[in-house]
Structures are given as C-alpha cells and as structure tokens.
Amino acid sequence: MNFFVLGVNHKTAPVEVRERFAISESRLPEALGKLTSMSGVEEGMIVSTCNRVEIFARSANGDCDLQKFVREYFGFVAGEYEQYIFEHQQLEAVKHVFRVASSLDSMVVGESQILGQVKEAYATARALGAVNSQLDQLLTRAFAVAKKIRSETAIASSSVSIASVAVELAEKIFGSLAGKSVYLVGAGKMCELAARHLIAHGARKIYVGNRTYDRAVALAEKFEGEAIPFDRLYDTAPWADIIISSTGAPHAIFRKEHGEKFLHIRKNRPMFFIDIAVPRDIDPALNDLDGIFVYNIDDLQQVVQSHIGDRRKEAGRAELMVEEEVRKFEQRAQTADVVPTIVSLQQHLENLRQAELDRVRGRLGTLSPEQEMAVEALTRGIINKIMHTPITTLKSAARDAESTTVVDVVRKLFNLRSERPAEPETPPDPPAPPPPAPAPLQDQAAMTTSASPARANQDQK
Amino acid sequence: MPLLWLRVATVLYGVGLIHAILMLRQRGERSGRIAAPAVGLGMVFHFVSLVETASFYGYAALLTIRHAESALALIIALIFTGLYLRYKTASPAAFIFPLIFMLTFASAIAQHSVTISSSSIFGGWILFHVCTLIFGYAMLFLSFVSSLLYLVLSRQLKRKQTSSWAARMPALQEIDQLGYRALLLGFPFMTIGLLAGSVVAEERFGAAFATDPKVLLSLLMWGLYLVLLYTRWSAGLRGRKAAYMASFAFLIAVCAWGANYLSKLHRFIAP
Numbered sequence: 001m002n003f004f005v006l007g008v009n010h011k012t013a014p015v016e017v018r019e020r021f022a023i024s025e026s027r028l029p030e031a032l033g034k035l036t037s038m039s040g041v042e043e044g045m046i047v048s049t050c051n052r053v054e055i056f057a058r059s060a061n062g063d064c065d066l067q068k069f070v071r072e073y074f075g076f077v078a079g080e081y082e083q084y085i086f087e088h089q090q091l092e093a094v095k096h097v098f099r100v101a102s103s104l105d106s107m108v109v110g111e112s113q114i115l116g117q118v119k120e121a122y123a124t125a126r127a128l129g130a131v132n133s134q135l136d137q138l139l140t141r142a143f144a145v146a147k148k149i150r151s152e153t154a155i156a157s158s159s160v161s162i163a164s165v166a167v168e169l170a171e172k173i174f175g176s177l178a179g180k181s182v183y184l185v186g187a188g189k190m191c192e193l194a195a196r197h198l199i200a201h202g203a204r205k206i207y208v209g210n211r212t213y214d215r216a217v218a219l220a221e222k223f224e225g226e227a228i229p230f231d232r233l234y235d236t237a238p239w240a241d242i243i244i245s246s247t248g249a250p251h252a253i254f255r256k257e258h259g260e261k262f263l264h265i266r267k268n269r270p271m272f273f274i275d276i277a278v279p280r281d282i283d284p285a286l287n288d289l290d291g292i293f294v295y296n297i298d299d300l301q302q303v304v305q306s307h308i309g310d311r312r313k314e315a316g317r318a319e320l321m322v323e324e325e326v327r328k329f330e331q332r333a334q335t336a337d338v339v340p341t342i343v344s345l346q347q348h349l350e351n352l353r354q355a356e357l358d359r360v361r362g363r364l365g366t367l368s369p370e371q372e373m374a375v376e377a378l379t380r381g382i383i384n385k386i387m388h389t390p391i392t393t394l395k396s397a398a399r400d401a402e403s404t405t406v407v408d409v410v411r412k413l414f415n416l417r418s419e420r421p422a423e424p425e426t427p428p429d430p431p432a433p434p435p436p437a438p439a440p441l442q443d444q445a446a447m448t449t450s451a452s453p454a455r456a457n458q459d460q461k
Numbered sequence: 462m463p464l465l466w467l468r469v470a471t472v473l474y475g476v477g478l479i480h481a482i483l484m485l486r487q488r489g490e491r492s493g494r495i496a497a498p499a500v501g502l503g504m505v506f507h508f509v510s511l512v513e514t515a516s517f518y519g520y521a522a523l524l525t526i527r528h529a530e531s532a533l534a535l536i537i538a539l540i541f542t543g544l545y546l547r548y549k550t551a552s553p554a555a556f557i558f559p560l561i562f563m564l565t566f567a568s569a570i571a572q573h574s575v576t577i578s579s580s581s582i583f584g585g586w587i588l589f590h591v592c593t594l595i596f597g598y599a600m601l602f603l604s605f606v607s608s609l610l611y612l613v614l615s616r617q618l619k620r621k622q623t624s625s626w627a628a629r630m631p632a633l634q635e636i637d638q639l640g641y642r643a644l645l646l647g648f649p650f651m652t653i654g655l656l657a658g659s660v661v662a663e664e665r666f667g668a669a670f671a672t673d674p675k676v677l678l679s680l681l682m683w684g685l686y687l688v689l690l691y692t693r694w695s696a697g698l699r700g701r702k703a704a705y706m707a708s709f710a711f712l713i714a715v716c717a718w719g720a721n722y723l724s725k726l727h728r729f730i731a732p
Binding site: 169171172173174175176266267268269270287290291293295299302303306 | 614615618619635699700701
C-alpha cells in the first residue's frame with residue numbers, strides 16, 4: 001500500500017498561492033499523462049478546485065517524488081512555495097482522501113460540492129487509465145465512506161449561508177414555498193440573492209418596490225416580477241407572504257400598526273419579514289404580532305452560526321468513522337499484500353503434484369475411475385495439509401505488519417518466482433486440512449476437489 | 462386473552478412513550494429504532510384485543526368505559542401513524558403518547574367482567590352514539606395536539622431558537638391546517654353522536670337528562686367546537702388565539718369525558 005498525497009489547500013495556502021497551482025479541466029489530461037509517466041508512479045489523479053489542488057498517487061515500490069512533479073510541471077524552482085505544500089503518505093494519505101471526499105477537510109464542513117468534484121476528477125483519471133488498480137479501490141472506498149457519513153451523521157443536514165437559512169425558515173413557516181409570493185423592498189444585491197434562492201425553491205410571484213422606480217423595474221425584469229411604485233408599498237405589501245427589505249432608510253419603514261393592518265387584510269395568514277438593512281427597516285415590535293415573524297441580519301447570522309456549531313459536533317462523530325474506515329482499509333490492504341505469495345505457493349505445489357502424478361502414472365497401470373479419484377484425493381490432501389500452515393501464517397502475519405519478512409521466508413523456502421502474479425479480486429482461503437481419519441474414497445475426493453489450488457487459479461483468471 | 466393482548470400493547474406503547482420523552486431531551490436517536498416497530502406491534506396487539514373482545518362479548522362490549530377508552534387510544538395511535546407517514550416526523554409523539562399510554566393503561570388494569578343486559582341498549586343507537594363520539598373526541602384531540610405543536614414552534618421561531626425536536630416538526634402553516642381539518646372532520650361526528658345520544662336519553666330519562674352535568678359539559682364542548690369553526694371560517698382566526706381556543710375546547714372535552722364517572726344518568730355500562 002504505497003499511497004501518496006501532495007498539494008495545497010485552503011488550510012495551507014492563501015488564494016494567491018492556490019491559483020498558481022490550479023490546473024484547468026482542459027489541461028488535466030496532459031498533467032495526468034506527465035504524472036503517470038514519472039518513474040515510480042503507478043497510478044495518479046489530480047483534484048483541482050478553488051479550495052484545493054491535490055495530487056493522489058500510488059507507487060509500486062514506495063519511491064514517488066511528487067515534489068519533483070510539481071516543480072517540473074509548474075516550473076517552480078526548488079524550495080519555492082515549499083511552505084504551502086502538504087504531503088501525506090501511506091495511511092495518512094488514505095485518511096486524507098477519506099476526509100476530503102467526506103467534506104471533513106472542506107472550508108464549510110459538510111458541503112456537498114467536494115464529493116462531486118472528487119468524483120469528476122476520478123472519472124477523468126479513470127477514463128485516461130491513470131487510475132486502474134489500488135488507487136481505484138481507495139477512491140471507491142472513499143466514496144462509500146462519504147456516503148455513509150452523510151447518511152449516518154447530520155453533517156450536511158442544516159443550511160450554513162444567509163440565503164439558504166432564509167429559505168429554510170420560510171419553509172418552516174409555510175411548508176412548501178410553491179405558489180408563495182415575495183416582495184423585495186429595495187433593490188440591493190442581498191435582496192436579489194435571497195429572492196433567487198426563494199424562487200429556486202418554488203416561490204412564484206415577485207414584487208419589487210424601490211424609491212427609484214427604474215431600478216425596481218430593472219430588478220423585476222430579472223425575475224419576471226412586477227415593479228411597484230414606492231408610494232403604494234403599504235397597500236401592496238399584504239399581497240406577499242415573504243417580505244425582504246434592504247432599503248437605506250434611516251428609520252423603520254414597517255411598524256407594528258402596519259403589521260396589524262396587513263394581518264387584518266390577509267385574514268391572519270402568516271407573513272415572514274427578512275430585514276437585511278442596516279439601520280433596520282422593520283420595527284422589532286412587529287415580531288410580537290401573532291402570525292408575523294421578523295428576522296434581521298443578526299438573527300439569520302445567529303442561525304447560521306448555530307448550524308455551523310451543529311455540523312462541528314457531527315464532524316467529531318464523522319472523524320471517528322473515518323478512523324475506523326482507515327483501519328478496515330489497512331487490514332484489507334495488508335491481506336492483499338500476501339495474496340500473490342499465497343497464489344504462487346498454491347500454483348507451485350499444484351505443478352509439483354501434477355508432475356509427480358505424471359511421473360508415476362506409467363507404474364500405476366490402468367486405474368478405474370474410483371481409483372483415479374482416490375489418487376487425486378490423496379495427493380491433493382497431502383498438498384492441502386502442507387499448504388495450510390504457511391497460508392495461515394501468511395495471513396496472520398499480514399495483520400501483524402510483519403508480512404514482508406514472512407513473505408520472503410515462504411518464497412525462499414518454496415523457491416517461488418520473484419515476480420508477482422496478477423492479484424485476484426479476493427484473497428483465497430487457506431485449504432482446509434484433510435480430516436484426521438481416512439474417509440471413504442468417493443467422499444474424500446468430493447471434499448478435496450472444492451479446495452483445489454487449480455480451482456483457485458481458475459477463479460483468478 | 463383480550464386483556465393479555467391489551468397489556469402487551471400497553472407495554473409496547475410504553476416504549477413509544479419513553480422514546481417521545483427522550484426526543485424532547487434531544488436524545489432518542491437509538492430508541493427510535495426500537496420504538497417504531499414496538500408501537501406498530503402494539504397497535505396490532507391492541508387491534509386483536511378489541512376484535513377478540515367484540516367476538517367474545519359482542520359489539521356491545523365496546524360500550525363499557527374501559528373498552529371505549531381502549532378504542533379511543535387505538536384510533537389516536539392510528540392517527541399518529543398517519544401523521545408520521547405523511548410528515549415523516551415523530552415530533553407529535555411527545556403530546557400523543559402520554560394520552561395513548563394513559564388510556565390503554567387505564568383500560569388494561571380495569572376488571573373486565575362484562576355483563577350486558579339487553580334492556581340497557583336501545584338497539585344500535587347507543588353503539589352509534591359511542592362510536593361517532595369516540596371519533597369526534599379523537600379529532601378534537603388531534604386539533605389540540607396541533608395547537609400545542611403550533612404554540613411550541615411559533616414560540617421557537619419568534620425567539621429565534623431551534624431545537625432538533627422542533628426542527629423535525631411539520632411547517633407552522635401545515636400544523637395550523639392540520640388542526641383546522643381535524644376540527645372540520647370531527648365536528649359532524651360529534652354533532653351526530655350527540656344527537657343520537659340525546660334521542661336515546663330523551664326516550665329513557667325524559668327532560669331530566671338535560672340538567673345532567675355530563676350532558677351540560679358535552680353541550681358546552683359542542684358549542685365551543687362550533688364557535689371555533691365559525692370564527693376560523695369567518696374571521697380567519699388562526700395562530701395562537703385559535704390554538705388557545707382549541708386547547709380550551711379540549712379541556713372541556715376531557716371534563717365531559719371525565720363526567721362519565723360522576724353522572725348519575727349518563728353512564729357507560731359498569732366497567
């Protein structure tokens with residue numbers, strides 16, 4: 001398991017540095033080509049977003065100089081930007097990939113964009129063949145971990161922007177926003193942003209009132225809404241379920257008596273006032289009226305902060321889940337490290353068995369089918385018994401992080417080829433030791449056939 | 462056997478009640494996994510208990526106060542299930558489960574030696590009277606629960622507070638509509654049920670029944686029901702005022718139900 005991660009992100013580098021590392025989508029294939037052609041790099045992938053540029057790689061022999069790639073690709077001199085670059089290897093790299101995909105490493109913890117961005121980067125690398133084996137498994141696992149974290153924790157369940165909190169509150173008051181009308185008082189940018197969010201969630205009609213009528217018309221046109229002359233504000237305000245106010249008025253333009261009048265006209269149907277003006281446009285006393293809910297910019301900010309706090313609490317749980325997943329991944333990877341040796345051992349002993357059988361077949365004469373089966377069972381039984389202990393030892397050694405030594409010993413003992421055969425999808429099980437007492441010939445043959453090394457090799461193909 | 466099933470159902474509803482309390486304390490994520498199947502199973506046992514009662518003792522057995530309470534609890538549990546499926550929230554459980562548990566518990570610990578004399582029943586009229594009123598009471602209770610949910614959520618929104626329990630509630634306007642629809646649906650049942658009861662009572666007791674406390678409280682409850690619906694329809698009374706009024710109407714309904722124990726004329730068959 002030789003994974004490497006190197007890069008810059010919003011935690012290690014300011015935007016003016018990150019932009020020097022950015023790789024546009026059109027340049028990504030070329031960058032991936034250069035990365036995978038580097039000596040030692042077996043697989044590679046590049047994630048380039050506004051908050052991070054990160055290179056994920058796997059090396060066959062543990063020798064992978066990603067710093068060199070960065071220097072050569074971006075044309076940096078040695079030491080330049082060094083203080084902004086982070087690097088992780090092995091399990092730390094695995095953990096980092098899991099954290100990035102799960103949005104635990106994001107600027108806004110729990111945001112959903114990063115998972116999509118990592119998936120896009122993965123798809124590009126996979127299409128180019130830059131990701132094809134163990135890095136593929138790592139990324140696939142990272143996506144599963146991200147999904148698990150999103151479904152089992154509340155990390156992404158609450159809104160963390162002013163506009164989305166406004167929508168959330170409106171939905172808490174009205175339920176669906178479908179068919180609801182919105183009145184923008186003032187034509188500021190924040191008003192426009194909030195209105196866009198509300199429309200995206202189903203709000204139907206937009207009214208715009210502004211002291212400068214032309215600006216009201218211009219903004220209304222953007223939303224296919226209706227501009228209202230400012231002197232008709234109090235007559236038309238009851239038409240709207242949601243009023244967003246952001247005028248530059250020095251005093252409150254909506255007071256309690258206005259609220260009472262609106263409620264009377266609306267037969268007490270609720271109204272939601274969002275006051276994003278400073279000084280405030282809406283008298284806080286309006287909030288005392290039954291059916292009217294007033295939120296100013298500080299109130300919205302307070303909700304945002306509370307949601308961010310909730311996400312942080314959930315992030316703690318998510319981090320524990322990541323730790324657990326890294327541990328599981330490590331176990332799987334360690335077992336996978338010894339699999340080629342197990343397969344070689346099975347193949348080697350099977351070859352020996354076949355060779356010995358061929359050698360003595362002439363002396364055995366003609367055998368009946370029952371006798372053939374008995375010989376097969378006997379020889380396979382012996383081989384399985386010989387293999388059982390080495391395979392069990394290899395598997396337990398893999399978990400104890402002493403696999404390299406044990407693998408070497410086994411390879412030397414059995415004189416196995418040094419090159420590794422292709423890795424099977426799942427590690428083979430050790431053959432069961434033959435039963436202590438000899439069973440009837442037919443039964444024994446049936447038992448041992450299922451655990452034959454030849455069968456394991458067939459699965460591998 | 463019906464009593465055994467009812468007691469099993471009571472225990473299972475108890476699990477739902479504990480979960481509802483834990484939810485109020487911002488806990489209960491784990492208990493929810495047990496509570497939902499427990500309540501579902503409880504409803505099955507509860508239903509079996511009522512069906513067995515009816516098959517052993519006849520439908521008239523439901524006229525005992527204990528079985529009427531048991532039937533009311535099952536209807537409320539069914540309403541809760543409907544709300545849960547519609548709004549994907551268990552928040553109303555905090556108000557609904559104490560009553561479900563209390564009603565089934567009271568019914569489960571009562572002595573159930575049911576003896577019904579045919580002379581005490583005026584054909585199917587009393588059964589009709591009891592069944593329609595049980596449904597009317599259930600709807601009034603639903604309206605009351607909606608009022609409480611409305612008050613809690615409205616208060617949290619106005620104070621800019623958010624608790625995870627309130628966050629899982631349906632929207633304010635949906636709660637308001639739910640309470641109103643419960644009133645609309647329950648009112649005809651309540652009216653027909655009271656009329657049926659009046660016809661039977663007039664027949665049996667003459668004019669004396671009109672001065673019985675149970676009858677007076679029932680009439681007051683019906684009057685409040687009517688005022689509530691009228692003000693809602695004509696003046697758009699909603700929100701906190703409507704919630705307070707629905708709560709008051711429910712309080713009178715509880716008194717009217719409780720008067721069964723006090724009234725000399727209007728009595729369920731002895732429990």
